[in-house]
Amino acid sequence: MTEKRQGLQDTLALVGVAVIVAVTFVGDVISPVIYNVWLAYFLALVLSFSTRYIWLPIVVVGIVAPLMWMGIVLTDSTSIPYVTVLNRSLAVGVMLVLAGVGALTVRARRMVNAHDWEQRTQMHLARRLLGDLTRQEIGQRSVNLLALALGAKAGVAYELRGNRLEFLAGFGLAADRPPVHGQGHLWRAVHDDQVIHLKVAGEHALGWGTGLFAGKSAQSLIIPLHEGGRVNGILEFGLDVMRRNLSTEFLEQAARKIGIELRSASYREEMEALLEETRRQADPTPPPATPRNSPPATRSWRNSPAP
Structure with missing residues (x-):
């Protein structure tokens, strides 16, 4: 979803929870106390389980419990049966138990949905990186896919070359980024080999732009790419809001996949360069070619001396 x-x-x-609670309270107040209108509060509690907010079932019970007692106080009945008080007390206890179960259910559903999203994104990333791609193509496809998956406004991919990070590809950038030398949080991610999440002021944020608009992203997510235990690149994304339930394990798996593909592309380019150099050195210098359209040399019999 x-x-x-x-x-x-x-x-x-x-909205449904608020409407049910309000209608139930009004009906409980204007109805005789012998009618168990307050049972409709359970509908609001059950409906709260359908959201992704773990706190909502607890809040619903915290609101409903006082309203149930206010329904008794504000009723027009002159006498309140003991059974009514007992039933509502038991109902509050049952609601507390259901709220705890509901909160755990919402939490488990959120974890399952997050895991499914991670699996789908990993599968799409693997498909996008199929084939003999260049380093620039790997960087562009990776940063595009992850930026869209994370909801980022801007993204940039760097490759580690010696003592500098060279720009590979960008997503939504107003301009290409210059090489980054050994300083700042990018190099902190390189040295520590860990994901870094930053919240920065607008004037220092990662910029994005279109043909008509330009802006800054309030948060930065820095992901080191690694292969064989060695960092060989960096991905950085600018986000307005961090995605919920984003696990570090997912980011590390994606980074490992991209890092391996990036190193494979470097090996292919090095092998192609070596083969081209070997082929150039092995081929001898070809002799000068004879023009194909030149007529063969012949002697005319008319100019030949007499025997």
Whole structure:
């Protein structure tokens, strides 16, 4: 499920919970106390399980429990049966238990959805990196796919070459980035080989641009690429909001895949250069070619001396 669709579903669920609670409270107040209108509060509690908010079931119970007692106080009945008080007390206890179970259910569902998203993204990344790609193609495809998956406004891919990070590819950048030498958080990610998440001020943020607009991203996600335990590149993404339940393990697996492909592309380019040099040295210098259209040399019998 996409973020937009999930957000719409959560909004509708919140509205539904609020409407059910309000209607149930009004009905509980105006109805005789012998009618168990308050049972509709359970519908609001169950509906709260459909959202991605772990805290919502607990909040619903925290709101509903006082309303249930207010329904008794504000009723027009002159006498309140003991059974009514007992039933509502037991109902509050049951709701607390259900709220705890619901919170755990929402948490488990969020973890499953996050795992499914990670698996799909890993599969799409593997497909995009199939074939004998160049280093620039690997960088461009990787930064494009992950930027779209993470919801980033801008992204940049660097390759580690000696003591500098060379620009490979960019996503949504207003301009290409110059090589980065040994300083800053990019090099901190290189040396520590760990994912870094930064929140920065607007004037220092990673810029993005289109033909009509330009802006800055408030957060930066720096991911080192590595192969064989050695860092060989960096991905950096500019985001407005960090994706929920984004695991470091997923980022490290993606970085390892891209790093291996990047190193393989470097090996291929080195082998092609060596083969081309060997072929150039092995081929002898060809003799000058005789023009194909030149007529053969002949003697005319008319100019030949007499015997």
